[in-house]
Amino acid sequence: MKSFQSAKEAILRSQYRAVASVNKEQLSLYYGIGRYVSGNSRKGFWGKGAIEQISCLLQKELPVLRGFSVSNIKNMRAFYEEWEPVLIRQPLADDLVLNEKMLLTVIRQPLAGELNWVDFLAIGFSHHTEIISKAKTLEARLFYIHECATHYWSKYTLRDYLKTDLYSHRGTLPNNFAQTLPDAKQAIKAVCSFKDEYLLDFINVEELNEQEEDVNERVIEKAIVSNVKKFIMTFGQDFSFIGNQYRMEVAGVEMFIDLLFFNRELNSLVAVELKSGKFRASYLGQLNTYLSALDTYIRKPHENPSIGIILCREMNQTFVEFAVRDYNKPMGVATYRASQDMPERLRKALPDIEELKKLL
The missing domain is CATH 3.40.1350.10 (Trna Endonuclease; Chain: A, domain 1)
Structure with missing residues (x-):
């Protein structure tokens, strides 16, 4: 059983490494679109229904393009607005980078496994959307990002732990579950x-x-x-x-x-x-x-x-x-x-x- 678990973990790690580069481009694109939509819909002169019209035009002009429904464009806007105080877009750079100084100011105690840019890019946009909608503090969001990245949670596993508010209940009982139980999900359930x-x-x-x-x-x-x-x-x-x-x-x-x-x-x-x-x-x-x-x-x-x-x-x-x-x-x-x-x-x-x- 342990050998099977090791093989499973190795396959998952390989898959996550493969998608990390895709996530990097996608998250950068969605952040940019979110910024554009936020600037025009919140402070600009877009009228009611503008997001619906943009979605319709994109799907008409690029029929093979997926991920630009009305709800998803709104998710991109939320992604930008929630992370903009923490993430900055450097001049002449195509990728988002962490404002580490700001993070260290907000986070008073280090989380299990310090957050790094690799963690952020290791999970897909749907994971980020779930975390933004359900976790309302920066500390909780960083916790779920790290757990998703290191334990390879599916979107549905993430939903389960957001629903049970794992962040608030984690680690209250002194234990060795993470080291001794064969499955990370089982260890979290035990906690x-x-x-x-x-x-x-x-x-x-x-x-x-x-x-x-x-x-x-x-x-x-x-x-x-x-x-x-x-x-x-x-x-x-x-x-x-x-x-x-x-x-x-x-x-x-x-x-x-x-x-x-x-x-x-x-x-x-x-x-x-x-x-x-x-x-x-x-x-x-x-x-x-x-x-x-x-x-x-x-x-x-x-x-x-x-x-x-x-x-x-x-x-x-x-x-x-x-x-x-x-x-x-x-x-x-x-x-x-x-x-x-x-x-x-x-x-x-x-x-x-x-x-x-x-x-x-």
């Missing part, structure tokens, strides 16, 4: 499927902190199992509960996963390990072993690699990102809080569950 913190308001915090750590974890597990429907609604969509203290045996050694789920969207088993205190690096080794056993003995042939989540009370996110990066199984770390952990003013603002049920 979007988990939060970095969960509110488990059905846990009685007063029962915790007074007992041994493993006893505390059983208290949390019992509360989750007793409220599993509520937990799944909190955890996210498309999760099905398989069981708690899920038993596996490897070479005569028994192992028990605290909670085991299956996610239909990810097509993956999801193992959740509950920890009542602060994150420890040793938890990752334990979870990595569980995931190896799941993939070897439990996972079906058509399913994607199993994913592990450590759910703990506290964590240092920077440390977790460092600790998880060299493991070879997809894992993430999230925290939870009960309603008692929240400030008094916020707890009072929460609606009473029984009253809410009556209203519904």
